[in-house]
Amino acid sequence: MKILSAKQIYEADRATIKSQAISSTELMERAAFACYEWIIKRFPDRSRLFHVCCGMGNNGGDGLVVSRLLLENGFRVHTHLINFSEHRSDDFKVNLDRLIEMKALVTEVSGVADFPTIEHGDLVIDAIFGIGLKRSPSGFTKKLIQRINNSKAGIISLDFPSGLFSASTVTDKEAVIRANHTLTFQVPKLAFLLPDNQEYVKEWQVLDIGLDKDYLNSADCLYHGSDLELNKGFYKVRKKFSHKGSFGHSLLIGGSFGKIGAMVLASRAALKAGSGLVSTYIPKCGYTAMQSTNPEVMVEVDDENYIQYFNFKTNPTAIGLGPGLGTHLKTKKGFVDFFSNCKAPMVIDADGLNIIAEFSDLSELIPENTILTPHPKEFERLVGKWHDDYAKLDKLLAYSQQHNCVVVLKGAYTAIAHQGKVWFNMSGNPALATAGSGDVLTGIITALLSQGYTSLEASLLGVYIHGRTADLAVEENESIESFSATDAIDYLGRVYKEFV
Numbered sequence: 001m002k003i004l005s006a007k008q009i010y011e012a013d014r015a016t017i018k019s020q021a022i023s024s025t026e027l028m029e030r031a032a033f034a035c036y037e038w039i040i041k042r043f044p045d046r047s048r049l050f051h052v053c054c055g056m057g058n059n060g061g062d063g064l065v066v067s068r069l070l071l072e073n074g075f076r077v078h079t080h081l082i083n084f085s086e087h088r089s090d091d092f093k094v095n096l097d098r099l100i101e102m103k104a105l106v107t108e109v110s111g112v113a114d115f116p117t118i119e120h121g122d123l124v125i126d127a128i129f130g131i132g133l134k135r136s137p138s139g140f141t142k143k144l145i146q147r148i149n150n151s152k153a154g155i156i157s158l159d160f161p162s163g164l165f166s167a168s169t170v171t172d173k174e175a176v177i178r179a180n181h182t183l184t185f186q187v188p189k190l191a192f193l194l195p196d197n198q199e200y201v202k203e204w205q206v207l208d209i210g211l212d213k214d215y216l217n218s219a220d221c222l223y224h225g226s227d228l229e230l231n232k233g234f235y236k237v238r239k240k241f242s243h244k245g246s247f248g249h250s251l252l253i254g255g256s257f258g259k260i261g262a263m264v265l266a267s268r269a270a271l272k273a274g275s276g277l278v279s280t281y282i283p284k285c286g287y288t289a290m291q292s293t294n295p296e297v298m299v300e301v302d303d304e305n306y307i308q309y310f311n312f313k314t315n316p317t318a319i320g321l322g323p324g325l326g327t328h329l330k331t332k333k334g335f336v337d338f339f340s341n342c343k344a345p346m347v348i349d350a351d352g353l354n355i356i357a358e359f360s361d362l363s364e365l366i367p368e369n370t371i372l373t374p375h376p377k378e379f380e381r382l383v384g385k386w387h388d389d390y391a392k393l394d395k396l397l398a399y400s401q402q403h404n405c406v407v408v409l410k411g412a413y414t415a416i417a418h419q420g421k422v423w424f425n426m427s428g429n430p431a432l433a434t435a436g437s438g439d440v441l442t443g444i445i446t447a448l449l450s451q452g453y454t455s456l457e458a459s460l461l462g463v464y465i466h467g468r469t470a471d472l473a474v475e476e477n478e479s480i481e482s483f484s485a486t487d488a489i490d491y492l493g494r495v496y497k498e499f500v
């Protein structure tokens with residue numbers, strides 16, 4: 001799933017018009033028809049009033065077509081032309097003429113006095129600006145946006161919430177539509193995946209408008225979505241004659257007094273994610289807890305209450321380092337020596353990351369293709385503060401390239417960066433913001449590494465699977481509140497079944 005830039009979307013439009021021998025008006029009709037179908041399926045009540053607010057460009061044109069289709073099918077529609085510019089796009093003009101021919105209710109909004117009265121229960125279709133917005137809406141257009149946001153009506157944005165920019169941060173927060181639903185064309189837009197925009201973009205839906213396949217396949221994108229289709233592409237089906245030795249030996253290193261649970265979760269997750277063998281290397285104080293809760297997992301121990309020697313005998317295929325590790329001075333010293341000389345592929349999480357951040361030289365010693373799994377605070381410790389989401393993405397790309405590693409920046413739409421590209425994970429929900437969730441993720445990714453997936457594949461698949469456990473759990477027995485890290489482990493089997 002590619003995430004195209006606005007420039008690429010305009011190019012894809014042109015390629016489609018050429019290869020399918022259609023006019024831009026026909027492409028607009030197709031796009032608006034897809035919106036219309038979605039809208040009437042979701043809101044079939046014909047007594048409801050639709051306020052369709054149309055700008056003067058092609059986004060406005062989409063709105064005009066939606067107005068016409070709703071009217072033709074017996075819905076109540078009031079179309080408002082938001083007169084912010086003298087210039088009207090060609091397809092806007094064509095579709096305005098068609099609507100006027102139908103004797104539709106169309107009014108011009110050129111100032112506050114023309115604003116519609118929007119009642120509770122009405123629906124606003126926002127077709128004011130799409131991806132062509134150049135500067136923050138001002139004057140009466142801004143005031144109208146505020147009026148719409150303050151109404152009690154539901155808001156459906158066509159393609160893009162008006163006022164949001166496609167490649168930069170919002171400058172005037174009061175001049176952006178806060179949409180309940182956004183119906184976007186062909187590909188997700190980067191702006192939808194950034195936490196700074198969460199007030200404007202809530203539920204969004206990609207509608208297929210049949211853009212040129214060759215263009216889409218060949219477009220070179222910096223940003224991608226990681227969905228079931230992508231992950232199915234490299235998921236390895238197990239062969240009949242395979243044995244536990246075929247699936248590697250994961251070693252989880254971590255734990256300290258009071259934080260042994262992190263290692264119980266990580267090692268159990270590694271086991272359930274399919275690692276052939278799983279060992280843990282923990283402080284002595286965790287021995288009984290580990291053996292009694294995870295009988296399949298082998299245990300080696302270090303010092304009494306924290307790890308400092310890192311002198312395990314296990315010869316692992318992959319290592320997961322950091323859950324519950326703590327930052328005791330002796331742990332830090334041991335970590336620095338171990339880390340620089342480690343040969344097995346590694347996933348580093350939690351205090352492992354904090355130690356790297358504290359000793360900045362350590363970043364230079366990160367072995368190639370190591371996977372780092374920071375949450376935003378841990379990432380900030382590694383790279384310093386950023387001023388907005390775009391600057392954060394720049395730092396993410398730069399850090400992963402500079403150190404030739406995979407960085408998994410956790411959050412909604414976890415961003416996975418490798419070799420100059422970023423993939424946004426499309427599974428998961430806020431249920432995952434729960435204690436131990438990151439430990440489970442470390443276990444899953446370690447297990448995938450040990451089964452022979454590359455670092456990038458293990459990161460993409462691990463994050464996708466982890467997110468999907470929460471999607472399934474919430475569809476069934478759990479709620480966003482009740483879901484726990486243990487549930488994520490319990491749902492792993494269900495998620496794997498979706499791959500075969």
Ligand SMILES: NC(=O)C1=CN([C@@H]2O[C@H](COP(=O)(O)OP(=O)(O)OC[C@H]3O[C@@H](n4cnc5c(N)ncnc54)[C@H](O)[C@@H]3O)[C@@H](O)[C@H]2O)[C@H](O)CC1
Nearest residue numbers: 028031057058059129130131132133134135136137159185
């Ligand atoms: N393949 C597709 O995705 C298709 C998308 N369609 C729709 O087209 C818009 C993009 O249309 P465009 O005319 O380029 O831009 P907008 O309608 O978003 O912008 C309106 C217009 O206004 C000017 N402008 C920009 N900022 C301001 C401002 N602050 N104040 C005043 N005027 C401003 C700007 O120059 C534009 O001309 C896309 O989002 C889809 O909705 C097609 O319909 C089908 C294919």
Ligand SMILES: [K+]
Nearest residue numbers: 126129160162
């Ligand atoms: K819009």
